[in-house]
Amino acid sequence: MALPLLAIVYFSISGTTENLAHAVARGAAGTADVALCRITGDDIVSGRFQNERLLETIDRADAVAFGSPTYMGGPAAQFKAFADASSDRWSKQAWANKIAAGFTTGACASGDQLHTLTYFTILGAQHGMLWCGLDIPGGEDRDGRNRLGSQLGLATHLVDGALPWSDLNTAEYLGQRLARMASRNG
Numbered sequence: 001m002a003l004p005l006l007a008i009v010y011f012s013i014s015g016t017t018e019n020l021a022h023a024v025a026r027g028a029a030g031t032a033d034v035a036l037c038r039i040t041g042d043d044i045v046s047g048r049f050q051n052e053r054l055l056e057t058i059d060r061a062d063a064v065a066f067g068s069p070t071y072m073g074g075p076a077a078q079f080k081a082f083a084d085a086s087s088d089r090w091s092k093q094a095w096a097n098k099i100a101a102g103f104t105t106g107a108c109a110s111g112d113q114l115h116t117l118t119y120f121t122i123l124g125a126q127h128g129m130l131w132c133g134l135d136i137p138g139g140e141d142r143d144g145r146n147r148l149g150s151q152l153g154l155a156t157h158l159v160d161g162a163l164p165w166s167d168l169n170t171a172e173y174l175g176q177r178l179a180r181m182a183s184r185n186g
């Protein structure tokens with residue numbers, strides 16, 4: 001039987017969100033095929049996101065993970081350019097019933113990451129997608145996953161300039177959960 005496809009759509013400048021994206025991919029491996037879709041500055045021409053191939057990858061996906069660093073209390077402008085370019089799909093509800101989840105990072109423990117995750121859920125809702133949060137109670141996990149206690153999605157922050165292993169483990173878990181939900185949803 002074919003595996004479901006998980007598209008991980010993310011923007012990253014200095015590599016932290018990219019590390020999270022790769023950890024989500026590791027978690028899904030074996031249960032889903034994974035397409036890592038990095039949004040780059042070159043995808044945006046005269047202010048508009050123009051990478052049709054990336055959008056077509058999402059068309060084919062069963063599950064989508066949205067990732068962006070938190071910039072000025074929300075998703076990076078490059079991620080928002082991608083989201084704005086999805087409006088044609090929105091008008092046809094072409095992504096309805098796909099499973100969706102989100103992850104973000106910031107410099108501060110409480111750097112308004114929740115707002116970025118909230119934005120991802122609204123984007124998913126606009127597309128009629130089904131939201132997959134984190135079923136790990138913050139502060140209760142033996143392995144220290146969901147360190148910042150965010151159940152809407154994965155919120156992380158840099159500690160001494162690096163992501164703690166528990167955040168990467170949480171990202172792997174989110175990938176695993178998304179892949180399992182995509183398998184059930186097919």
Ligand SMILES: Cc1cc2nc3c(=O)[nH]c(=O)nc-3n(C[C@H](O)[C@H](O)[C@H](O)COP(=O)(O)O)c2cc1C
Pocket residue numbers: 011012013014015016017018069070071072073074105106107108109110111112113158
């Ligand atoms: C323009 C800009 C705005 C930022 N705004 C926030 C913020 O609102 N909250 C926060 O915690 N960190 C903020 N940061 C820090 C980034 O989220 C952090 O450096 C993150 O690791 C960058 O992700 P990346 O390595 O995937 O590019 C900001 C950084 C930049 C460059």
